[in-house]
Each structure stands twice: as structure tokens, then as C-alpha cells.
Amino acid sequence: MRDETHDPARQSWVPGAAGHPDFPLQNLPFGVLSTGDRPRVGVAIGDHVLDLAALEAAGLVRPDPERTVFDAPALNPFMALGPAAWQATREALSRLLGGEDARLRDDPVLTGRALIPAERAMLQLPFKVAEYTDFYASREHATNVGTMFRGPDNALPANWLHIPIGYNGRASTVVVSGGGIVRPMGQLKAPGDQAPRFGASERLDFELEVGAVVGTATAMGTRLSTAQADRAIFGYVLLNDWSARDIQVWEYVPLGPFQSKAFATSISPWVVTAAALEPFRTEAPGRLAPLLPYLHEDTPNNLDLELAVDLAPADGEPATIARTNASGLYYSSAQQLAHHTACGCAMSVGDLLGSGTVSGRAPGSYGSLLELAWNGAHPVRLSDGTSRTFLADGDTVTLRGWCARDGAARIGFGACRGTILPAHA
Amino acid sequence: MRDETHDPARQSWVPGAAGHPDFPLQNLPFGVLSTGDRPRVGVAIGDHVLDLAALEAAGLVRPDPERTVFDAPALNPFMALGPAAWQATREALSRLLGGEDARLRDDPVLTGRALIPAERAMLQLPFKVAEYTDFYASREHATNVGTMFRGPDNALPANWLHIPIGYNGRASTVVVSGGGIVRPMGQLKAPGDQAPRFGASERLDFELEVGAVVGTATAMGTRLSTAQADRAIFGYVLLNDWSARDIQVWEYVPLGPFQSKAFATSISPWVVTAAALEPFRTEAPGRLAPLLPYLHEDTPNNLDLELAVDLAPADGEPATIARTNASGLYYSSAQQLAHHTACGCAMSVGDLLGSGTVSGRAPGSYGSLLELAWNGAHPVRLSDGTSRTFLADGDTVTLRGWCARDGAARIGFGACRGTILPAHA
Numbered sequence: 001m002r003d004e005t006h007d008p009a010r011q012s013w014v015p016g017a018a019g020h021p022d023f024p025l026q027n028l029p030f031g032v033l034s035t036g037d038r039p040r041v042g043v044a045i046g047d048h049v050l051d052l053a054a055l056e057a058a059g060l061v062r063p064d065p066e067r068t069v070f071d072a073p074a075l076n077p078f079m080a081l082g083p084a085a086w087q088a089t090r091e092a093l094s095r096l097l098g099g100e101d102a103r104l105r106d107d108p109v110l111t112g113r114a115l116i117p118a119e120r121a122m123l124q125l126p127f128k129v130a131e132y133t134d135f136y137a138s139r140e141h142a143t144n145v146g147t148m149f150r151g152p153d154n155a156l157p158a159n160w161l162h163i164p165i166g167y168n169g170r171a172s173t174v175v176v177s178g179g180g181i182v183r184p185m186g187q188l189k190a191p192g193d194q195a196p197r198f199g200a201s202e203r204l205d206f207e208l209e210v211g212a213v214v215g216t217a218t219a220m221g222t223r224l225s226t227a228q229a230d231r232a233i234f235g236y237v238l239l240n241d242w243s244a245r246d247i248q249v250w251e252y253v254p255l256g257p258f259q260s261k262a263f264a265t266s267i268s269p270w271v272v273t274a275a276a277l278e279p280f281r282t283e284a285p286g287r288l289a290p291l292l293p294y295l296h297e298d299t300p301n302n303l304d305l306e307l308a309v310d311l312a313p314a315d316g317e318p319a320t321i322a323r324t325n326a327s328g329l330y331y332s333s334a335q336q337l338a339h340h341t342a343c344g345c346a347m348s349v350g351d352l353l354g355s356g357t358v359s360g361r362a363p364g365s366y367g368s369l370l371e372l373a374w375n376g377a378h379p380v381r382l383s384d385g386t387s388r389t390f391l392a393d394g395d396t397v398t399l400r401g402w403c404a405r406d407g408a409a410r411i412g413f414g415a416c417r418g419t420i421l422p423a424h425a
Numbered sequence: 426m427r428d429e430t431h432d433p434a435r436q437s438w439v440p441g442a443a444g445h446p447d448f449p450l451q452n453l454p455f456g457v458l459s460t461g462d463r464p465r466v467g468v469a470i471g472d473h474v475l476d477l478a479a480l481e482a483a484g485l486v487r488p489d490p491e492r493t494v495f496d497a498p499a500l501n502p503f504m505a506l507g508p509a510a511w512q513a514t515r516e517a518l519s520r521l522l523g524g525e526d527a528r529l530r531d532d533p534v535l536t537g538r539a540l541i542p543a544e545r546a547m548l549q550l551p552f553k554v555a556e557y558t559d560f561y562a563s564r565e566h567a568t569n570v571g572t573m574f575r576g577p578d579n580a581l582p583a584n585w586l587h588i589p590i591g592y593n594g595r596a597s598t599v600v601v602s603g604g605g606i607v608r609p610m611g612q613l614k615a616p617g618d619q620a621p622r623f624g625a626s627e628r629l630d631f632e633l634e635v636g637a638v639v640g641t642a643t644a645m646g647t648r649l650s651t652a653q654a655d656r657a658i659f660g661y662v663l664l665n666d667w668s669a670r671d672i673q674v675w676e677y678v679p680l681g682p683f684q685s686k687a688f689a690t691s692i693s694p695w696v697v698t699a700a701a702l703e704p705f706r707t708e709a710p711g712r713l714a715p716l717l718p719y720l721h722e723d724t725p726n727n728l729d730l731e732l733a734v735d736l737a738p739a740d741g742e743p744a745t746i747a748r749t750n751a752s753g754l755y756y757s758s759a760q761q762l763a764h765h766t767a768c769g770c771a772m773s774v775g776d777l778l779g780s781g782t783v784s785g786r787a788p789g790s791y792g793s794l795l796e797l798a799w800n801g802a803h804p805v806r807l808s809d810g811t812s813r814t815f816l817a818d819g820d821t822v823t824l825r826g827w828c829a830r831d832g833a834a835r836i837g838f839g840a841c842r843g844t845i846l847p848a849h850a
Contacts, residue, residue, distance in 0.1 A: 131556065131595065131596060136680060146679070150679075158678075159614075159675055159676060159678065162612060162614075162620070162621050163612055163621075163675075163676055165679075165683075167592070167593070167683055168592070168593035168594060168595055168683070169593060170556065170770055171556060172555070172645070172772065172773050173645055173769075173770055173771050175645075182646050185768060186767055186768050187584075187587060187717065189587075195587070195714070196584075196587050196588075198717045198718070198719055198767075220597070220600075220688075221607050221849060223610070223849075244768070247768065251584060253582050253583075253679075254574075254575075254582055254677065255561060255592040255681040255682065256592050256677075256679070256681025256682075257680065258590075258591055259764070259765075259768040259770065260768070262593075262765075262770040263645075263769045263770060264769075289620070292612065292621065293623070340687075342610060342611055342612075342684055343609035343610060343611050343669070343672065343684040343687055343688040344598075344607055344609055344610070344688045344849070345684065345687040346598050347597065348597050424646060424648075
């Protein structure tokens with residue numbers, strides 16, 4: 001599906017868009033903005049946000065002839081139109097912002113109204129999260145956590161090389177980047193304690209993940225192939241699956257994580273479309289055991305996506321504490337979604353699938369503090385000279401992601417940020 | 426909150442309502458019906474369904490002065506009005522159907538339009554399920570399943586006497602009683618197998634549960650006390666948490682059940698209100714370990730609710746294969762909801778909380794075939810002379826529930842039914 005929308009030689013006439021590290025003409029990620037009034041859909045272009053509700057009202061884009069889809073507080077109505085509408089809209093926006101279609105560029109009244117400086121656009125949760133499922137696709141992460149929670153002999157569960165393991169998370173607490181994250185209360189029980197106590201988590205952590213956004217619903221009873229699943233994914237966000245490790249280790253046997261994850265999940269405000277990421281497809285790692293046929297892939301469905309975690313103490317500068325790449329994930333989002341439907345589970349427009357924490361092999365490539373500080377054994381040094389085994393109040397965690405390859409324009413995800421606030425005791 | 430709506434001496438003028446085993450004047454459960462046209466809200470009264478959209482249009486009930494809430498395909502708009510509106514509506518309906526307010530009884534045109542014979546009312550999913558959480562509140566069930574899955578030494582997890590253990594389920598496949606349940610496909614691996622295979626579940630089971638329906642939303646960061654949680658529950662349904670045991674046992678370590686439960690969950694069409702169940706509050710079982718203060722209860726929040734499971738083979742008569750009572754659950758729905766919010770998890774109108782499988786102490790009081798047939802060791806005999814260790818295609822499972830006590834009118838839940846259909850291979 002590579003087409004002229006990926007051509008790195010093309011540039012936008014929007015000031016500052018050419019060579020923008022995140023949002024050049026080839027990206028065109030979708031989000032929801034407001035400027036103090038009603039929320040509506042926009043795309044990022046350089047340091048501006050293009051108001052698609054204004055373009056739709058002017059007739060320059062019209063994905064649904066029957067009704068408006070961009071004058072809406074969420075991407076769901078647009079996503080529900082399906083892949084053909086997504087691609088037609090991408091091509092139309094690429095021509096409008098590239099200048100081949102001059103109707104926007106040559107209309108100063110419309111550009112004045114529709115092209116909003118990014119600092120004036122308040123970005124909101126980009127879509128209504130129907131349900132949230134979190135997977136566990138990094139073999140390195142699963143091995144690291146398994147070693148700490150269950151010992152090295154039981155680190156990787158017996159099913160892990162066969163099943164894209166996942167569990168249902170909580171959709172009602174998925175929030176957009178930028179807000180405060182209140183330290184959760186919960187049941188805590190240290191190994192030597194006789195009984196649990198109720199208190200503020202002392203082992204608060206982040207998890208660096210990539211979230212896939214399902215754009216196509218399926219009926220109950222429908223199984224998707226990996227190819228169908230790949231086409232059903234509208235796009236991707238950065239996702240921070242905030243985790244209270246002390247609550248988690250006490251609660252998770254036998255039915256899995258619950259309150260340790262339910263207090264908050266942050267996502268980046270821009271949904272980078274699967275279409276924009278076409279040039280960055282890459283092969284999954286080699287298989288250590290044969291996969292069942294329903295998980296076979298006909299195309300490379302992994303993403304060559306660079307990831308970084310910055311951690312800043314209150315009043316301190318951020319330090320990059322982890323660097324990794326999503327290409328090493330053992331299961332792609334397409335495989336996860338295909339597995340999700342294997343039993344006939346119905347999927348909805350706006351379902352969010354977390355990849356699982358992205359960890360690499362080297363210690364500096366781990367996607368959680370639990371792993372980076374190895375369960376407290378190796379504290380992580382920050383810019384102000386302090387160190388962390390888990391997050392402190394006032395800490396700001398910023399996830400960043402970008403795709404960069406020779407012969408392609410760099411595609412950025414922007415930032416997914418959250419600041420830890422004290423618990424409500 | 427006992428008031429004249431519970432008075433067992435009062436009777437409805439609706440023919441057949443007096444002494445009805447499920448739906449006398451004291452019950453008034455809410456559901457959604459259609460008669461081939463648009464879905465709308467109704468209450469069951471005897472063998473009739475009262476169309477509340479018709480009553481609202483006629484001005485006899487008007488929970489929201491600003492807009493209609495009963496001319497809607499789900500109970501959510503009505504539930505969102507809150508407990509005062511629920512109670513006022515219950516009292517108004519009780520007077521209209523009891524005859525103290527004669528405006529309905531004495532208006533033959535309106536009764537002809539609004540009072541629909543039950544056989545003409547097609548009952549639909551009564552509310553839009555926001556999210557579905559399944560708990561694990563029966564000590565007997567947890568012990569039985571733990572014994573079979575992990576051996577007698579690890580049967581009851583260490584946290585079980587302290588935490589109302591729960592996990593997030595899948596809302597998109599919650600369906601109303603009466604439909605077919607397609608046997609799911611999934612990864613299966615018998616203990617002796619070298620590798621899993623993909624096939625139709627051979628160990629399909631039901632789980633007898635009670636579902637609590639959350640009627641009041643909470644903001645992220647809000648913790649509910651058990652008393653606040655109790656007031657936030659609009660009502661209860663019967664719930665069948667269909668389970669594929671062979672998929673479950675292979676997938677559930679370490680993150681909990683996923684595809685083994687996601688193919689279908691059935692609920693009864695009538696939401697029996699918490700108000701109607703006031704006379705049937707009962708104390709929880711004695712505590713085997715002290716509970717943390719946030720789980721303490723000021724009122725008896727368990728329900729004295731009789732439960733039964735009927736199993737009928739294709740073309741055969743139903744046999745009652747289990748009888749139990751929800752009163753023995755170790756954690757009430759109020760405790761489960763309070764725990765759900767302990768970390769600050771936001772709750773939504775329409776959240777559904779499954780109690781967990783209701784099992785008693787005696788073998789005939791177990792709420793799943795896994796337990797009734799003790800993992801295949803003791804097949805359950807059916808009416809046609811065949812026996813079951815797990816469900817066969819064509820089997821119909823019917824859950825029934827009712828509350829009966831001296832000095833109170835009997836309150837029934839009706840039936841929650843599903844018939845197993847062959848897998849889509």
C-alpha cells in the first residue's frame with residue numbers, strides 16, 4: 001500500500017512542516033482538539049493542527065456523504081467508515097497539504113480558520129475507548145518479569161511461545177497524555193508480612209507500550225485472519241500502562257492483574273495511521289516454536305519503531321533512561337487481534353490493544369522501571385543526582401516514538417507524558 | 426428502605442399478577458422490549474409487560490422533566506438519573522399498578538396500548554454493558570476449581586480471604602437470554618500433548634452467577650465505601666459466564682482467563698432492582714480472616730437468593746442439576762464494587778459485575794459442570810438417560826433465581842437460557 005503519500009520528496013506548503021521530526025506531510029496523524037470550544041477532529045502537520053471539521057464544512061473533505069464525521073469529539077465515527085474511507089481521506093489530505101490540490105493553500109480565509117498553531121490546540125483523548133486489552137508480546141519483558149515474580153525456572157510460561165497472551169484491561173481510565181497520574185491506593189503485602197494493609201503504592205511503575213487502535217468492528221462469532229486483522233487496525237499510539245507492582249504481585253494469582261493496572265493508562269494524543277507506517281513494516285523475530293496456522297502472517301507485520309523513555313524529577317531535567325525498538329516484539333498487533341477473535345469475540349470500533357511492555361535484550365532497553373532497576377537492585381540515576389527504583393511523586397515520565405529509515409520520511413508519534421501526583425489517602 | 430412497595434398484602438389489578446411466582450406487584454423489574462418496532466423500556470407485571478415509553482408519553486411517569494428516558498433501547502439513560510429517581514419511579518409504578526393511582530387502570534385506551542402480553546414482547550439486552558468485570562466470591566467454587574487446576578495444597582490462593590478477587594471480562598459479547606451459544610474454537614493442549622492444536626472446545630461449561638448492574642458512575646480517583654457502593658447498584662440479573670475449560674487451563678497463567686470466557690456471557694432480560702430485593706438482605710458468612718476496613722459493611726449486603734440450574738438435552742426434558750443460594754457468597758456485590766474503586770478506577774453507568782460462580786458445600790449445590798461432574802470423574806445424569814461431563818451441542822442450560830421468605834412476596838428473576846450450537850470450524 002505504498003503510494004505517493006509516502007514519497008519523501010514531497011513537502012507541505014505549511015510553514016515549518018518540511019523536515020519536521022514528527023509530523024511531516026507523510027505522517028498526517030489523527031487526533032481530537034479543542035480551542036476552548038467544541039472538540040473536533042484534526043490532523044497534525046508540522047507545528048500546526050489542521051481542523052478537519054472546518055475542511056468538512058467547506059466541502060474539501062467529505063468521507064461520509066450522509067453526515068459529518070469530523071465535527072465530533074472522537075475519531076470513532078470516522079474510523080467506522082472503514083479502510084477505503086481512511087485511505088481516500090489520507091490521499092485527499094496529502095494533496096491538499098502538498099499543494100497538488102490548491103483549494104486550501106489558496107484560500108486565506110479557510111487556512112486562517114483551519115490551520116491552528118499547535119500551542120493553541122488542546123488535545124483530547126482521540127477516540128472513545130470501547131474496550132482495552134493488554135498483551136504481553138515482548139519475550140524479554142515476559143522473561144524478566146517472570147524471573148522476578150516466579151523465579152528463573154518458571155520465568156517464561158509454558159504457553160508463551162504459542163499464545164499471544166493478553167488480558168482484558170479497564171477502558172474507563174484510559175486518559176490522554178499530559179495529565180497528572182494519582183498514585184493509587186490498594187492492598188499491599190510484603191513477603192514477610194502476616195496480613196495485607198491498605199495504603200498508597202510504594203512501587204509505582206510505567207510500562208512502555210505501543211497501542212493498536214481497532215477501526216473495524218466484527219460480529220460475534222467472526223474470526224479474523226492475521227491479514228484481515230492487519231487491515232482492521234486504523235493506527236497506533238504510544239501507551240503507558242501505569243502499574244503498581246506491590247498491588248500487582250499480591251493480587252494477580254490466579255485471575256490476573258486488576259486494581260494494579262486499573263487506576264490509569266495514558267495514550268499519546270495522535271493516532272499515527274497504519275497507512276503512514278507502511279514503509280516501516282519489518283519481519284517478526286525468528287520463531288522458537290512453530291506457531292499454529294491461525295497465527296501465520298503473509299506480510300511483515302511488525303513495526304520498525306524506535307522508542308525512548310525520559311524520566312524527569314520534579315524541577316529537574318529529563319534523562320533518557322531507556323531506548324528500544326518495537327521490531328523485536330514476538331507477536332505483532334495483527335497476530336494479537338487475530339487471536340483476540342479466535343473464540344468468536346466481537347471487536348468494536350475503538351478497541352485499544354496494548355502491545356505489552358517493549359523490552360530489548362540489553363539492560364538499557366527495558367521498558368519498565370521494574371526491569372531497569374531490576375526489582376530495586378540497581379537504582380536508575382536521574383539528572384538531579386537522585387536515583388529511582390520506582391516512581392516518586394512529582395516524577396514526569398515521557399514516552400517518545402519515531403520511525404526512521406533510509407528512503408522514507410521520518411514519522412514521529414510525539415510524546416505520551418504523565419506526572420505522578422500524591423495519593424489521595 | 427422497606428416501604429409500601431414491599432407490602433405483601435398489596436396486589437395488582439393486572440389479571441394474573443396476584444400471586445405470580447416471578448413478577449408480582451412487589452417486584453417490578455426493568456427490561457427492554459420490542460413488539461417488532463423500536464426497542465423501549467418496560468417492567469414485568471405478572472404475565473404482562475408494561476410499556477413505560479407509553480406511560481411516559483402519557484405523562485403518568487416522567488423521571489426526567491427535560492427529556493424522555495424510557496423511549497430508549499437501553500436502561501442506561503434511566504439509570505443515570507440516580508437512586509432518587511429510581512425510587513420515585515418504583516413508587517409511582519407501584520401505585521399505578523396497585524390501583525391507588527387509578528389513572529392507568531381506569532384508562533382502557535392506555536392500558537390496551539401499554540399492557541403487552543408477555544408472549545408478544547421480544548426481550549432484548551436490557552442495558553448497554555459499559556464494561557464487564559467478573560469476580561470469584563464463592564469460597565467453595567474457588568476451592569473446588571483450585572483443587573482441580575492446581576492441586577489441593579494450592580487450592581485457595583493466599584490472597585483470597587483478603588481480596589474480592591476479580592478480573593476484567595469482555596463486554597462486547599454479553600448477550601440476552603434465549604440465543605444460541607456457538608461452541609468456541611481455541612488453543613487446546615491436553616496434559617500429555619507436546620504442543621497445542623487449534624480446535625473446538627471439548628470442555629464447554631456454564632457458570633451460575635448473579636450480575637450486579639452499576640447505575641451510578643464515579644469519576645476517576647473516587648473510592649466508594651461499601652455503603653456508597655451498595656447504593657450505586659441499580660439491580661441484579663442472572664448471569665451465565667460460559668467457559669471453555671480446556672482453553673482456560675492452557676491460557677490462564679499468568680494473566681488470567683481471556684478467550685476461554687470472551688465468546689459469550691448470557692444475562693437474564695429482567696433487571697430485578699436492588700429496591701425490590703430489600704426484604705431479602707442477609708448477613709455474609711463468618712470471616713475466616715479479618716477484612717481490611719475498606720471492606721467492612723454496616724448493613725447485611727448479601728442476598729438470600731435461591732438459584733437453580735436446569736439442563737435439557739436436545740429434544741429432551743430439563744433436569745434440575747444444581748440448587749444453591751447466593752447467601753453463602755463470601756463477598757457481597759457492594760464489597761466487590763468498593764474494591765473495584767479502591768485504586769481510583771472510574772465506574773460507568775451500565776458496568777456489569779459478575780459475582781463469580783455460586784457453589785455451595787454439597788455436591789448438588791455446585792454452579793458449574795466442572796464441579797458437578799468433578800472434572801469428569803462423576804458424569805451428571807440427564808432426563809434422556811445420557812450423561813454429561815461437559816456440555817454437548819444441542820444442550821439447553823437454564824438458570825433460575827427467586828427470593829422467598831415468610832412475610833414477603835416472592836420475587837423472581839425469570840430465566841437465563843442458552844442453547845449450545847456447533848462450532849464454526
